[in-house]
Amino acid sequence: MNIVVLIKQVPDTYSERKLDGSDGTLDREATDSVLDEINERAVEAALQLKEANDGTEVTVVTMGPDGATDAIRKALSMGADKAVHLSDAALHGSCAVQTSKALAKLIGTVDGGFDLVLAGNEASDGRAGAVPAMVADILGVPALTHAREVTVEGGSVSVTRETDDGVTKLTAELPALVSVNEKINEPRYPSFKGIMAAKKKPVATLSLADAGIDASEVGLANALSTVTSSQPKPPKSAGEKIEDEGDGGAKIAAYLVAQKLV
Amino acid sequence: MAEVLVLVDHVEGENKKSTYELLTAARALGEPSAVVVGPAGTAGKLADGLKAHGAAKIYVAETDSTDFLTPQVSVLASLVESTNPAAVLISVSADGKEIAGRLAVRTDSALLGDAVAVSPEGVTHSVFGGAYIAEAKANTAHPVITLRPGSVEVEQADGAGAEESVEVPAAAGRSATVTAREPLAGGDRPELTEASVVVSGGRGVGSAENFEIVEKLADSLGAAVGASRAAVDSGYYPHQFQVGQTGKTVSPQLYIALGISGAIQHRAGMQTSKTIIAVNKDAEAPIFEIADFGVVGDLFKVAPQLQEEIVKRKS
Ligand SMILES: Cc1cc2nc3c(=O)[nH]c(=O)nc-3n(C[C@H](O)[C@H](O)[C@H](O)COP(=O)(O)OP(=O)(O)OC[C@H]3O[C@@H](n4cnc5c(N)ncnc54)[C@H](O)[C@@H]3O)c2cc1C
Ligand SMILES: Nc1ncnc2c1ncn2[C@@H]1O[C@H](COP(=O)(O)O)[C@@H](O)[C@H]1O
Numbered sequence: 278m279n280i281v282v283l284i285k286q287v288p289d290t291y292s293e294r295k296l297d298g299s300d301g302t303l304d305r306e307a308t309d310s311v312l313d314e315i316n317e318r319a320v321e322a323a324l325q326l327k328e329a330n331d332g333t334e335v336t337v338v339t340m341g342p343d344g345a346t347d348a349i350r351k352a353l354s355m356g357a358d359k360a361v362h363l364s365d366a367a368l369h370g371s372c373a374v375q376t377s378k379a380l381a382k383l384i385g386t387v388d389g390g391f392d393l394v395l396a397g398n399e400a401s402d403g404r405a406g407a408v409p410a411m412v413a414d415i416l417g418v419p420a421l422t423h424a425r426e427v428t429v430e431g432g433s434v435s436v437t438r439e440t441d442d443g444v445t446k447l448t449a450e451l452p453a454l455v456s457v458n459e460k461i462n463e464p465r466y467p468s469f470k471g472i473m474a475a476k477k478k479p480v481a482t483l484s485l486a487d488a489g490i491d492a493s494e495v496g497l498a499n500a501l502s503t504v505t506s507s508q509p510k511p512p513k514s515a516g517e518k519i520e521d522e523g524d525g526g527a528k529i530a531a532y533l534v535a536q537k538l539v
Numbered sequence: 540m541a542e543v544l545v546l547v548d549h550v551e552g553e554n555k556k557s558t559y560e561l562l563t564a565a566r567a568l569g570e571p572s573a574v575v576v577g578p579a580g581t582a583g584k585l586a587d588g589l590k591a592h593g594a595a596k597i598y599v600a601e602t603d604s605t606d607f608l609t610p611q612v613s614v615l616a617s618l619v620e621s622t623n624p625a626a627v628l629i630s631v632s633a634d635g636k637e638i639a640g641r642l643a644v645r646t647d648s649a650l651l652g653d654a655v656a657v658s659p660e661g662v663t664h665s666v667f668g669g670a671y672i673a674e675a676k677a678n679t680a681h682p683v684i685t686l687r688p689g690s691v692e693v694e695q696a697d698g699a700g701a702e703e704s705v706e707v708p709a710a711a712g713r714s715a716t717v718t719a720r721e722p723l724a725g726g727d728r729p730e731l732t733e734a735s736v737v738v739s740g741g742r743g744v745g746s747a748e749n750f751e752i753v754e755k756l757a758d759s760l761g762a763a764v765g766a767s768r769a770a771v772d773s774g775y776y777p778h779q780f781q782v783g784q785t786g787k788t789v790s791p792q793l794y795i796a797l798g799i800s801g802a803i804q805h806r807a808g809m810q811t812s813k814t815i816i817a818v819n820k821d822a823e824a825p826i827f828e829i830a831d832f833g834v835v836g837d838l839f840k841v842a843p844q845l846q847e848e849i850v851k852r853k854s
Contacts, residue, residue, distance in 0.1 A: 315785075373650050374643050398633075399785075406633070407640030407652060414612070414641040417712030421607075423633055435718075440633035441779045441787065442550075446719040447607055453715070459785055460778065500678065502649035505661065507673035513810060513829040518822075521836025526844025529816055530852070532832045538736075538793050538814060539760065539849060 278333040278429070278451075279389050280323045282357065283380060283396040283409070284316040286341050286348040312348035315397030317355070317464035319457050323395050324356045324465070326429055334358050336387050340368060340379055346480070353475035354467030360480040361387060363488055370497025377411035379495055383488050384416065386481075393434060394454040398423045409456035419449035422456040541569040541625035542596070544618055546611065546638065548630050549577065550722065552584040556733055557630035557688040562592040562698075564657050564691045569625040571698065572596040574618060576611045578603050582702065590700030592693070597700050602707040606714035608634060612641045613708040619646045619681050626677075628657070631687045639685045645711070649677035655690040668784060668807025688732045689790060723779060731763045731780060736793045737812070739765035739782055740775070741805075743798020743819065743838055747775045753797055756842050759849040765789065765809075767799045783808035797838045801826025818842065 288311075320337065327333040337352040339345050340363040349360045363383050371379065384391060394413070399406030413420035421427075424436035425444075435448040436455055467475070485492055493499055519528060533539045543565040548555040558573075565571035573594040575582040582599040589597055600614040615627060615638070627642065629635045631653055643650035654662035661676030662684055731737065738760065740753035750770075757764045766776035768783055782789055784804040794812035799805060801817070801824055809815070810829055817830035818841045827833040834841050 373640065373652065374647075377640070377644060407636045407650065410608075410637040411640040411644045414644050414712065419607070419713050419715035420637070421715045422637060439778070441723070442632060442634065443720065443722040445607075445717055445721075447715040448718050449713065449715040453713075501643070501647075502651055502675050502677050502679075502682070505674045505676050507666070507671050510665075510669060510672050512670075513815070515828050516831035516833070518827050518830070518833040518835065520822075521834050521841055523840075524844075525818070525834040525836045525841040526846070527848050529818075529832060529834060529841070529845045530848035532816070533793070533849075534852070536814060539852060 278326070278330050278392045279387070280326060280333060280335045281384055281387055281391045281394045282316070282319050282323045282335060282337045282352065283394065283412070284320065284337050284339045284348055284352055285313050285397070285400050286339065286345040287311065287313040287400055312351045313397055313400050315399070315457065315459050316348070317351070318459065318461050319395045319397050320352045320355050320357060321462045321464040322427060322457050325462065326393070326427075327356075330429065334389070336361060338380070338383055338387065339363070340376065340383060349480055350475055351467065353478045353480075354472045355465055356471060357478075359478055362480060362482045363485070364482055365485045367485055367492045367496045370500060371495045372500040372502050373407055373411065374501050375495045375499070377408050378415060379488070379490055380408070380412050381415040382490050383483070384412070386483065386488055392451045393429065394418070396454065396456045398456040398458045409454055413454040416454070419453045420456070421447045421449060421453060423458045424455050425458055425460050427455050427457065427461070542572045542622045543569040544615060544622070544624045544627040545571050545573050545594070546615060546627070546629045546635070547573050547575045547585060547589065548632070548635065549575070549581065549585055552581070554585050554588040555630070556693065559588070559592045559693040560688065560691040561628045561630055561686055562589070562594060563694045564686055565628050566593055566696065567658055570595045572598060572622070572624070574598045574600070574615060576600045576602070576614050576707075586700055586702065590698045591695055592698065593696035594698040594700050597702045599702055599704045600707050601704070604707065605717045606710055607717050608638055608641075609710045609714040610707045611638045612645065613710060614705060615642050616645045617708050618705065619648070624681050626657075627681060627683045629683065629685050631685045635685055639683045643683040646681060646683070647679060649679045649682040651675055651677060651682050651684045654684055654686050657684055657686065665811060668788070669811035687788065728757065729761070729763045731765055731782070731787050732789060734763035734789070735791050736760045736762035736795075737765050737782070737789050737791045737809070738762045738795045738797065739767065739799060739809070740770055740797045741767035741799030742769035742773060744770060744775055745798075750775050752839065752842050756795070756797075756846045759846045759853075760793075767805050796826050796830070797842055799826055800824045801829065
């Protein structure tokens with residue numbers, strides 16, 4: 278089985294995230310970047326399927342700036358077999374529709390094609406949470422999203438989809454796309470051996486031309502939507518803070534009454 | 540006036556409040572047309588509510604297909620083609636985001652996701668948990684806009700509500716099939732994203748049993764209950780109540796945080812609340828940096844006392 282995992286490098290949420298004042302895109306210089314937490318789980322899910330199905334190959338695919346090699350290294354150290362990285366200055370500022378179209382083309386460059394595409398259900402940076410379904414739509418394959426559980430058996434894939442609205446069981450024939458949620462598994466830590474092995478694993482770095490994408494299909498200038506302004510909101514400042522002296526609850530009640538909140 | 544397609548969000552034969560928010564928002568852009576996709580008999584139960592909130596037309600696509608979400612996408616895509624709407628409005632939810640994304644791809648439309656306000660010029664986003672406000676515009680016809688529940692005040696308006704039935708086109712690609720569905724039991728409390736008061740508990744609550752303290756305070760205030768991820772991960776409270784970056788985003792009039800440290804990922808889901816109250820025994824907890832009123836103390840003493848005071852005032 279061939280599994281493609283879509284991974285994304287995102288700003289570390291423990292560091293302050295900033296928007297670039299000039300074009301409203303993410304200011305990547307200003308923040309530390311990491312492999313998105315949910316993507317680690319998508320990689321883990323792929324590795325578990327690989328362990329259960331002999332002859333499975335796991336390819337991680339990412340579209341993003343040069344720094345995304347760190348995310349790739351992490352996934353390879355965990356145990357993925359190879360990587361494809363689309364990196365091109367022209368990609369800067371691509372909107373979700375462009376990103377999905379480019380990812381679909383990029384997936385098409387993976388040797389041997391795919392039986393299963395795995396992704397995170399949403400990335401912590403944009404929270405678009407739509408890219409996996411959009412990619413599936415372009416590829417014309419079923420999307421089984423927000424999976425808390427995934428099983429592959431006899432050419433079909435089944436998931437337990439968990440969202441705020443409830444639990445749904447979905448099934449589809451392969452090839453298909455599955456996005457996983459944060460409850461699916463605990464990602465493994467790369468072992469020392471894994472980290473060493475990762476250094477020798479193949480990483481194909483592609484330009485737009487290599488991936489067969491025309492520059493007019495991507496980038497800020499061609500995006501289907503444009504951020505026209507962005508402003509930091511003045512941070513909420515601390516108000517009153519008191520020490521409980523046995524009347525803390527009553528004091529809150531008095532505050533709520535004064536603010537006409539009760 | 541141009542039509543604005545509104546995908547009706549409904550559950551068990553009722554319109555969700557978010558549907559009325561969409562219809563209200565749509566009126567700023569044109570004339571709202573409600574689009575109902577569901578099993579046979581669905582639209583009949585929803586029509587009155589849709590008319591009372593300004594739906595000029597109601598497109599009815601009834602189908603018993605078990606295809607997952609693709610019927611909604613196909614119906615909207617064919618309506619985009621036949622009506623050339625000013626925009627398509629869908630509410631933010633797991634399903635809504637997915638339908639919107641696919642529709643944008645199929646109709647070559649801009650996707651303006653997770654808006655908190657819409658106008659003819661574009662949309663407003665609240666980014667990084669409210670740390671930034673950004674404005675965005677579409678560069679295409681019929682943009683697909685998803686609107687965050689709770690961001691628009693519902694207003695009633697009379698709509699003609701002329702019903703028109705539409706075919707569900709055959710799926711463009713292969714679909715996943717739904718084999719079982721268990722909707723979440725709603726319970727009696729208001730929905731987290733719709734509530735005007737939210738009381739949340741964190742790891743400091745200490746156990747699932749102790750969450751009763753959070754629930755009791757919430758009930759005295761008619762509030763929804765939320766939880767931090769640490770509380771959810773420790774099994775104190777179910778996942779669907781998680782507030783924060785990977786949980787729900789809430790923006791109530793009043794947010795009360797009990798035993799929550801206020802990690803940046805938690806704040807991302809609640810810092811746009813109008814008034815924030817925090818109770819934490821650690822005076823250095825970061826939640827106090829954004830609290831309008833903070834009590835350094837033991838939640839097991841403070842919360843029950845607060846609850847008693849509220850109950851006293853109400854009687
Ligand atoms: C990618 C990512 C996404 C995340 N998403 C989310 C998210 O969506 N939501 C979220 O909440 N977190 C999220 N987190 C986790 C977040 O970083 C914190 O770990 C989490 O919010 C901590 O929860 P907490 O405040 O309940 O627990 P803690 O940080 O352990 O704080 C517990 C607090 O309770 C106080 N306390 C203890 N006992 C009492 C008592 N008797 N009375 C009063 N106070 C008491 C303590 O002083 C302490 O401040 C995410 C993390 C990552 C990396
Ligand atoms: N630039 C990208 N490169 C690779 N995968 C991506 C990219 N953007 C999004 N994804 C995938 O789509 C998921 C959801 O992202 P998003 O829709 O941006 O919230 C991520 O967890 C990734 O698996």
